[in-house]
Amino acid sequence: MNKKLLLLLVIILFISGCATAPVREALPVYSLNGTAYYSLSALCQSRGVSLKYDIYTRTANLIKDNHVIDLMVGDNLVLVDKRALLLKYPVDMHQGMIVVPAQFKELALDPLFKVARAPAKPREMPLGLFIKKVVIDPGHGGKDPGAIGRTGLKEKDVNLDIAKRLANRFRQEGVEVIMTRNSDVFIPLGKRVEIANNSRADLFISIHANANKTRSLHGFEVYYVSPTVNDSTRAAYAAKHFYLNLDSSYFASNSQTLKAILWDMIYTYNRAKSISLGRDICRAAGDNLNVRIIGVKDARFEVLRGTRMPAVLIEVGFLSNAREEQLLRDGHYRDKLAQSILEGVFDYAKKLQLLTFA
Numbered sequence: 001m002n003k004k005l006l007l008l009l010v011i012i013l014f015i016s017g018c019a020t021a022p023v024r025e026a027l028p029v030y031s032l033n034g035t036a037y038y039s040l041s042a043l044c045q046s047r048g049v050s051l052k053y054d055i056y057t058r059t060a061n062l063i064k065d066n067h068v069i070d071l072m073v074g075d076n077l078v079l080v081d082k083r084a085l086l087l088k089y090p091v092d093m094h095q096g097m098i099v100v101p102a103q104f105k106e107l108a109l110d111p112l113f114k115v116a117r118a119p120a121k122p123r124e125m126p127l128g129l130f131i132k133k134v135v136i137d138p139g140h141g142g143k144d145p146g147a148i149g150r151t152g153l154k155e156k157d158v159n160l161d162i163a164k165r166l167a168n169r170f171r172q173e174g175v176e177v178i179m180t181r182n183s184d185v186f187i188p189l190g191k192r193v194e195i196a197n198n199s200r201a202d203l204f205i206s207i208h209a210n211a212n213k214t215r216s217l218h219g220f221e222v223y224y225v226s227p228t229v230n231d232s233t234r235a236a237y238a239a240k241h242f243y244l245n246l247d248s249s250y251f252a253s254n255s256q257t258l259k260a261i262l263w264d265m266i267y268t269y270n271r272a273k274s275i276s277l278g279r280d281i282c283r284a285a286g287d288n289l290n291v292r293i294i295g296v297k298d299a300r301f302e303v304l305r306g307t308r309m310p311a312v313l314i315e316v317g318f319l320s321n322a323r324e325e326q327l328l329r330d331g332h333y334r335d336k337l338a339q340s341i342l343e344g345v346f347d348y349a350k351k352l353q354l355l356t357f358a
């Protein structure tokens with residue numbers, strides 16, 4: 001009798017213990033000035049919350065199920081569904097991550113966004129978490145055919161087809177895509193830059209195919225904005241020609257010099273990211289395609305120079321080379337090209353978490 005009772009008691013304790021066990025959330029805790037901080041992206045991932053960070057304004061938005069939390073790096077004030085909440089400690093940067101004090105987790109995050117009860121198997125970070133919007137620019141078009149292969153294959157058609165395949169893949173990953181052209185039309189370079197800059201996209205990807213008098217020349221290469229172009233000249237040019245997406249109160253004085261300095265910083269930052277992106281795309285292409293990878297090079301293409309976001313121009317192959325023209329004619333190969341670019345962007349996006357925004 002006593003034994004049975006004991007067994008029952010043990011069973012009851014066991015069951016109630018299981019039932020009341022809290023959902024465990026294994027998150028690394030960082031100590032900043034003696035205060036516990038959490039990685040914002042880790043918190044968002046465990047709750048399925050969408051996180052968008054704007055490097056220009058250093059603001060982040062957390063969105064899920066009609067709830068929004070706005071915060072700013074370096075600031076104690078956060079907006080929880082538009083209602084102000086003053087934290088004891090500010091949102092901060094640590095090891096290149098945005099980190100939030102434990103108080104933010106308790107007062108702002110936990111009441112609004114619950115930890116998923118049965119966390120899905122550890123899957124790769126969704127691309128859409130860090131890359132929300134991409135501009136794809138199929139080179140040439142309309143009266144401008146670009147390079148023409150020996151069998152008559154036109155660069156403008158190859159570029160557009162690869163761009164469309166890439167766009168579909170991005171959309172499947174939840175990334176918004178803006179195309180500078182969707183059909184065989186002529187778009188001036190300045191217009192392409194304008195489309196890119198008005199979009200406030202995270203990335204700009206221009207797609208081209210190469211040609212050279214030396215027909216044996218072949219391979220895949222990626223260009224980024226040239227470091228040899230004078231930065232301050234470019235910054236001054238950009239400040240004059242483009243509206244800067246910063247709070248207008250920053251520019252009450254409308255100082256061209258201040259804008260130029262800011263632009264210089266943004267360009268330097270974007271160039272480093274463009275190089276990183278170019279390398280990741282080349283690596284993915286090397287893994288997927290049986291072609292020579294020439295690598296990442298600097299360029300002074302007008303279309304890259306004016307863009308105010310990380311920007312690369314991909315030369316997918318040489319139409320002047322017989323083998324590569326044949327490859328570029330092949331839909332299956334164009335698919336593999338698009339897939340390689342997507343994978344490169346994916347690798348790049350994963351690294352964004354570790355990049356310092358400051």
Ligand SMILES: [Zn+2]
Nearest residue numbers: 139146208209
């Ligand atoms: Zn071209």
